Amino acid sequence: MNEELIARVGHHLRSWVTGRPLTAEAPGTAATVVLEDAAGLDAVLGSDAVGPGTLVLVPEAPAVQQGRDDRSGATVVGYEGSLSGSEGDASVDDVLFLQIQDYGVSPYMSLLGTTLVRMSGDTDFDLFLADADAARTEGRFAAFAVSPAVQLADLSALGARVPGDGPGTRLYVGRDGGVSVSPQGLRLGTAGDSAAVLRAEWERLNAASEVPGTVPLGAAVPEEVRGPAVHQRPWLARYLTTLDVLRDLQTRGITEPRVSGFGHRLVPELAEAEGALYTERASNADDAEAPILCWTPERAYVRVPGLDRTFQLGRRAAEITELLLVLGADEAATRHADRAEVERVLAFFADKGVPLARVLEATA
Incomplete structure (x- = not known):
């Protein structure tokens, strides 16, 4: 795989993990799609939810399936490992590596490279809130959270302002064919559903909550837990932005x-x-x-x-x-x-x- 495509995969994965769009313009098709099982690939490529600008990541995709898809124009890339769990790792072409872990174990784990940190349930979410509260009142930021190697997943669910998050930015297709924007997300539809169907369900679910961000984390953290906690902390968006700033400063050797x-x-x-x-x-x-x-x-x-x-x-x-x-x-x-x-x-x-x-x- 050439360097240009590897760099593109890295940008798309970052967007898929966080929910931050790749561009300011909202595309009609998903920018990035991750499948948990290659069995759903044909249904995805046959839908108008993907198009020429879409990058589709498929586990153990046969070489014949990789590259530019003739029907949709999407680019299909294989990966090894898993992008759906809260622990483990994934790699693309033995060049791009991603470690995955849940929030609760992160303070005790060694950071061996780019690390995706997820909220796998209520306990992780509670620990995230406790760390945010400690930073707000005491100025004490969790060391792992400000590491340049770390990226928190599903930022809009954690209180960040991510206007472009949604099925136009990212999709996840589970082993059962269910479609959401993330592995911990509420179901939007089934592989093969149109972009309009997925978008309509995204908007319906969001409208049912008073606090933005209900979909990306809704299957792991109940909305009756997440919504009030985020509502009570209107500064979470600034906290998450500050984490980005502190990570950037660390890359310049500026610590604590x-x-x-x-x-x-x-x-x-x-x-x-x-x-x-x-x-x-x-x-x-x-x-x-x-x-x-x-x-x-x-x-x-x-x-x-x-x-x-x-x-x-x-x-x-x-x-x-x-x-x-x-x-x-x-x-x-x-x-x-x-x-x-x-x-x-x-x-x-x-x-x-x-x-x-x-x-x-x-x-x-």
Whole structure:
């Protein structure tokens, strides 16, 4: 298998695991389909749920079946192992390897490479919530969760904002022919069903829940457990985004930074007034799209979600940035810093192509 196809498989697998779409445009056919059994391949390829842009992953697919399918235009790739369980591993062409484990055992397992972490039931979900709560109140992030090797599965079910998740992004076909978006997901239909049927069931199931994300995890964690827990924690989307930021920082050798709003504040006055003035301006404490400020004793860093850039700041600039994030530009200048300093920080980000004032306004 050539390097280009291997890279494509890696991108598709990441999307299939997380639910994050490959592109901003919602395709009419599934971008990625994973089958647990090759017996369902013909039914899948005969459906309009797949098309020329679809990558279909099939266990132990015969060589004659791999490659571009003449009927649908989809690309069929074989894999070894399993992508459906909560433990084990899978590989593609002995080049791309994926380790799979459930959330509960992850703190005790060695990370040997790219690792998919799943919620296999209530216990895993409870442990995920406990770790999220500890990060929020104490600034203590689970070590495995911020490892660059780890990817949490089914992010929309965990409270992340993933607008493109659904049957247009990913499908899973079980051994019994049942179709969902993930192995732990609620059933949407049967292999061979049309894209319209699968989409309609996705929308029906989602509409039945007040909290987005019911489908991807619904067969493993009851909605009466998941829904209220996510609803009570509107900051989970920001927590999951912060995990991404911390993983990225680790790849740069930056370990164990503190994160503003997660148990810590860089500006002492903000920490002292957490219950008063901060509560008045708490919108971006829960907003996954608001900039994230991290720091170590030596450096401070700002990441704007959606941009593949991390900005390094001096201490004073980082403090003003935190004031801006918590209070907004006008109040930051009035309460804690002169306007010239605020304007210099805003100008710095503007020069880097990040109109921070507009970002703050949009997330307020």
